[in-house]
Amino acid sequence: MPGSTSASKAPPIPAGLNRDQLLEIYRFLRLTRTLEERLTALYKQSKVIGGLFRSLGQEGESVASAYALERGRNRDFLSPLIRNLGSLLVMGGKPLQILRQYMAKDQSPTRGRELNVHFGDLEMGFLGQISHLGDMVPVMAGITLTFKMRREARVGLVYIGDGATSTGAFHEGLNFAAVQRCPLVVIGEYNGYAYSTTPERQFAVKNLADKAKGYGIPAVTVDGNDVLAVYEATKYAVDRSRMGKGVHFVEVKTFRMKGHAEHDDQHYVAKADLERWAKQDPIDRYRNQLLTNGWAEEQDLKDIDNDVRDEIDQATDACVNEPLPPPESALTGVYADPPAAERLWFRGMNG
Amino acid sequence: MPGSTSASKAPPIPAGLNRDQLLEIYRFLRLTRTLEERLTALYKQSKVIGGLFRSLGQEGESVASAYALERGRNRDFLSPLIRNLGSLLVMGGKPLQILRQYMAKDQSPTRGRELNVHFGDLEMGFLGQISHLGDMVPVMAGITLTFKMRREARVGLVYIGDGATSTGAFHEGLNFAAVQRCPLVVIGEYNGYAYSTTPERQFAVKNLADKAKGYGIPAVTVDGNDVLAVYEATKYAVDRSRMGKGVHFVEVKTFRMKGHAEHDDQHYVAKADLERWAKQDPIDRYRNQLLTNGWAEEQDLKDIDNDVRDEIDQATDACVNEPLPPPESALTGVYADPPAAERLWFRGMNG
Amino acid sequence: MAEVTFLEGLRQGLREEMERDERVFILGEDVGAYGGAFKVTEGFQKQFGESRVIDTPISEAAIVGAAAGAAHLGMRPVAEMQFIDFISCAYDMLTNYVATARYRAGLPTPMVVRGPCGGYVRGGPFHSQNPEAAFFHTPGLKIVYPATVRDAKGLIKSAIRDDDPVLYLEHKWLYRRIKAQIPEGEEILTPIGSARIAREGKDLSIVTYGATVWKSLEAAEVLEKEGLSVEILDLRTLLPLDDEAILKTVKKTNKVLIVHEDTRTGGLAGEITARINEKAFEWLDGPIMRVTAHDVPLPYAPTLEDFVLPQTDDIVTAARWLAGY
Amino acid sequence: MAEVTFLEGLRQGLREEMERDERVFILGEDVGAYGGAFKVTEGFQKQFGESRVIDTPISEAAIVGAAAGAAHLGMRPVAEMQFIDFISCAYDMLTNYVATARYRAGLPTPMVVRGPCGGYVRGGPFHSQNPEAAFFHTPGLKIVYPATVRDAKGLIKSAIRDDDPVLYLEHKWLYRRIKAQIPEGEEILTPIGSARIAREGKDLSIVTYGATVWKSLEAAEVLEKEGLSVEILDLRTLLPLDDEAILKTVKKTNKVLIVHEDTRTGGLAGEITARINEKAFEWLDGPIMRVTAHDVPLPYAPTLEDFVLPQTDDIVTAARWLAGY
């Protein structure tokens, strides 16, 4: 069949990947973008509760970096940020879960308690962030310290935005992990903005990779919109950490193509920058790469696009009309014991 | 007279210093050490309240770095740490103040409210630290930001221990100052220990200067027990900052010759290290330098030693029997308004 | 005389103080080019320049610490927390360094830390917090929490002029919901440390602050129709508390309901109860009761948030019960 | 059966749990080679190895955050703050990340944060703090505060076995001052959430915890001679409070004095007063009164510290007054 024949004529696939993996990566990229487009539609219909954060233009680095991990029950582990929806999907997060989170459904992983991608699955190996930037770095230091203490050949990966590298938590956590030689890979996302703040107002170095020098860990900077480059760099770092060589820093240069959140019209971003980076869209670039190298046929990708759309249609239909959590459920699970918080005296008195 | 003749035969004095300044530096060195020896004696007589922290072996870097600043009312500004007694004396702090602080006298600068060197004088240009390590870096960033906002040609200097560079406050403050290009000089004190913790357990870089790379600021490492080298390096940094070139980091390699505090027998420190560093005593080295280069006569230094002893004898006699603060004074000055905190109901009721 | 929002009142106060006193400057995340996440300082950087409206790195401890350093030298910094929830990252700097500076070393530290707080907006656990209880326990700090447009303006101006550090809490649910006319030319300076009678009444007193002042007013309307006359005290300043005003209303109505949006355990209602109990025990015709949030982190789903937070109906129910005691 | 100090009781509890359960490990500044600033973990690194007794950088936020990560994976970390005063640097990590983890994301976070707290030792403002009030306001966290040798041991063991994060506060004034015999072989597990009657009495109740339990006992001796019978409740656990035990003693004596070393405003006495007031208003024969520290940062000079902190005489005075009410 055409796929294989063309593949035979094709140049070898880099980074030890095979054709199925290339297509799987494409699927995650498409899934991420299509899901976010669906969320945007739901947001406009005010079905999304609270804000909506897009990763447009950053799907490549998210998916590719996560794809470098060993996935499955009790394997590698990562902590995604608000713009790492793709990473979360790669680790086994489901569109249905994301849709439910954004709509605060009772069936959502956090039962309507937390927002968007702020949820995790210890077995599948991802941990939801809290809003306080930088805090996940110390926590992931502890996760990976545990891998080391237990002599498990597992690796942790944590993301940090260009802006969040200014937090004390980032510094303390990264230094702690570096001293303990934890099997931790840090993905520094240089996307040009922290809300409205540019890197020049955030730090006095040119690259996030420069910051790694202060922690005695190796660092590399890659084109964050080049899917295979990000995969390759992260894979190298992951393998190295798994071998017991400690923390590794990977900087991805990319660009935030939307505002900080949907409410933000990013008037402070230069049109020219947006246009220049639009030409660097990671999914378009990857798609062309697959086709021009003959690693995939137009039809293969079309099929995936359609699959993905169907999956997200089904997921949306499945949950859009689901109920919100019952009010009283708010009282459970603050502690293992007692199982529920006190219902206050003025409630359910017949006023 | 002999002084001048010998000086005429002598090699030129480095770093643009003159003979009087060399002797003044010597005086501060001797003053620091003699004062600490006096404090140790008072500590043994349990006249000192609370702990006693020595800077033995670090008097050189403290005095020399502070000496690189412009001193006097509303000139340069520094924030000393517990082991920067020498810096504090250089900026105009008085032995009498220190003795009173350590003995919690009513006449002490903090009226018995705070310990040891935890006091300041905004006009003379020094600011007392609080115990929480790293916190003075953001505060000094604000002090120097103010110099810049007001277009005053003033420089700030802040000390940070090797251990304290691990704090989030250090990171946030230094990064903030670097981005704002504040006229701030940071003296990183690599003295081999943070309490009992060695640099290897504190960070994964070899030199504190390596950390500066992550902030986009220049850094230099000098022999912290070479008084003139520390002076020269700091002077260069101070001049540069004064010219509007932003933050500069100076690492001084030295060694903590006593325990963390007097209670600590430093059993965890290798004898060999102590012996090796004893030979590098900054005051002995400086003394020899002055004499062998003919920049000073034995007698000049003896006279200073005696002056200093007298000064400290007098200061001790002046305050050792002073009263502690009156109890009720504890209630004043929490706010500008109200002037005093409430005296609680159970006090002064005739029980 | 135009109607302005709570947010505009705050903005006017900030602008007037910056125009009046060049020592006043603003620092925080995205306060300059963007004008702040809620646009409180919109246009300020244009008007006052980059050196007086400073976009900082994401470093709450450094923002507060740098403000303190500037304040020592006579500046009047106003530090913005993008959401007040992030003030927790500056907890050490504020409680240990800033609040104690005058007491331990005679250091004047006139500065303001302000930011959007509070729930009822589907913000979830980290964009809805009420941090007053965590800082209420800090001698050396002052805390103000306006509920009206006039006080939003009057308290920010007084906070900036105060010689000590002030934590200014602004409830984001009030930002655009509350509107009022405030006279153009008038210099509004709400005194720090003085509460305000938000509604006169004689049967029962509600002591509250912030968003729940409005919910209490709604409840009072309902109760009025039932013939119950409720007095509402809007504290405005939380630290120091206006004991005099609290005791006055207690001695007037002899029944007290304390209402706050914050969780119950460790919330301010405890301290207020203790003070009333100590100083007006004999005046009480019933127990001092509390209407507060339930003791859980604030969840995100509307059904959950509405259940956890105190609502107007809860105040009505509680007031009826206490009136009937 | 040998007499051991409070500190040794704590040490025994830690050691027993580490011997019993290999998931338990210790991390903190100077806890290993040095054995901790107060030598609580002396010899532990030798016995358990470097990977279970970890000397960390000076990074309280990272210490607490790393402990949380390990706890999620089933470890049982015990994090030491060299002095509890420095926990303020981990305030965000503890209150926002650790305490909410189970509620927001179902993450088990069984960990202990412990450290020396309290005054009466000339430590000055930053080596004498009582941080309970700042964390008392945090659903998801538990706080224990032993006063006896037995509870020092029993509560650290229970804290380590608890499935939720526990803040364990150890008063340094008790470390070597308090001694008692504790049976060698016995497995001591003081239940979290239950208070202890430290002394039986009938005329008046003192509700307290920590160092002031001992000062209250001294006061009770004095008052006994005057014919006043004082009951003393040692709370032991501050979060959650043992309401039942508190109400029981209130209903027994009908007069309550709450004593704590912490400052008055925002201290725990407020919450305790509110709960008694709500649930036992009719049982009170007098106002609930507080004996606490004055509302100032804790100064260093002995004359000042002694004035600011509550002393035995103050408790005697206050109790006499209340008894005569």
Ligand SMILES: Cc1ncc(C[n+]2csc(CCOP(=O)(O)OP(=O)(O)O)c2C)c(N)n1
């Ligand atoms: C400690 C803290 N301070 C402030 C904020 C508010 N905030 C949320 S996102 C954001 C910008 C983050 O920028 P960056 O780290 O570059 O991530 P990006 O949005 O670019 O992916 C800010 C300031 C926060 N979440 N946490």
Ligand SMILES: Cc1ncc(C[n+]2csc(CCOP(=O)(O)OP(=O)(O)O)c2C)c(N)n1
């Ligand atoms: C935030 C914080 N954590 C812990 C401590 C306790 N402590 C006091 S001094 C010290 C060691 C400091 O080492 P270093 O910074 O190298 O300074 P040095 O004592 O060597 O001069 C520690 C851990 C503190 N003061 N502040």
Ligand SMILES: [Mg+2]
């Ligand atoms: Mg960014």
Ligand SMILES: [Mg+2]
């Ligand atoms: Mg050191």
